[in-house]
Amino acid sequence: MKKIIALMLLTLSLFASGKFLSPLPLPKTYFIDLDINRCDDYCLQSLLNNGEIFSFLAKAKESNDPDIQKEYKKYALLFHMSQKRSIGAYNILIALQKRLAPFGNSINKSLLAYFLKNGFDFDVTTKLFQNSDTLITYINETNTSYDLIIVPLPYAQKDIIARLQTNTPIFIPTIHRSMVESENENIFFGGPDYYTQLDTLLSFIDENLSIFYLDKSPLSKELTDFAILYASVNSKLYPIDEKIQNMKQILYENEDLNESSVLFNTPLVKTALALSQMTYYDIEPKIKISTQINYNPRLFSLTQPKDRENLYIAISFAPIQPTLEAYNALIDSNINYDWLGYACFAGIEALTNTQEGMKSDFQILDNQILYPIRILQTTKYRFIDQTLQENNLEF
Structure with missing residues (x-):
């Protein structure tokens, strides 16, 4: 009897599905050009006109004609051909300062x-x-063959x-276009x-607004100035030192924070x-409320459910395709929360x-x-998307 049960469990395990789709790539078709004539x-x-599709696919990859490339991509998709760039490898330089070296791993x-x-x-x-200075000099003075240079700046x-x-x-x-002046x-x-x-x-706010911010952080101060300027209610500021460990002086018997x-x-x-101290x-x-500065699963381990009641966070992340999520999971990467990635x-x-003239999910x-x-x-255990309440998406 034990052998039968073990066999049944083994059989079930063979058909069990994991959390992610299989990251193994689908088979691809390659058409090899054996004709030496150009x-x-x-x-x-x-x-194309003669219906010699295989010969066309073997020779059309290097063409620069837009119409030819359009037909090539159409048939390449049909035959599950490799979609590698016809002009060769995409060369990227990640240029960053040594103190930001961990960012390079994420990218x-x-x-x-x-x-x-x-x-x-x-x-x-x-x-x-x-x-x-050395980073700028290298980028400005070095003639490179890179297709793109990624520069994560604080x-x-x-x-x-x-x-x-x-x-x-x-x-x-790391920086939004609206926060800098650039003519390049x-x-x-x-x-x-x-x-x-x-x-x-701020459109959710109809009471007095209390703002906690880091007094020595340029980004924190700029976002605070923006909130003061555009909030339709009175604002009260609570500057926080980055070394603070106890907020009793700010919070003890502070009735202004109740119902605000x-x-x-x-x-x-x-x-x-x-x-937690509130x-x-x-x-x-x-x-x-908070911007995505606090969008991190660690929030749930650092606070209790009571602490997080009525907490809303605005983010700019869109849901990730399951196949891309699977590839990221294979290399211990989670771009659902990692903004840099x-x-x-x-x-x-x-x-x-x-x-490449292809459609993208992101616009520029x-x-x-x-x-x-x-x-x-x-909520008690997770983030729930309120933007699309009918879908009740959970993260």
């Missing part, structure tokens, strides 16, 4: 997953620089963007639109500290597809990648 665009069109994993999923040839080089260094002068396209995944048409931006996130959140609206322009750890001091704001995926998707306007704004509510 075939120009007129010749290729004749092959590399995201690019690897994307290119493997799409079957593109690629070559990614990471270079570390001692400081911003917000505090946004002013150096004006010093980047090169004809090679540059992608900055070769610089593209992939940062989240914090202003639109805040504007969306609270905006957290603070990083995750400080936000979690404020949320519960301790019996402070119950009417609503708590997500933005680099979006940037490569938009920029490469634009160059004024050199900025456009993202949707979604509002998530934090």
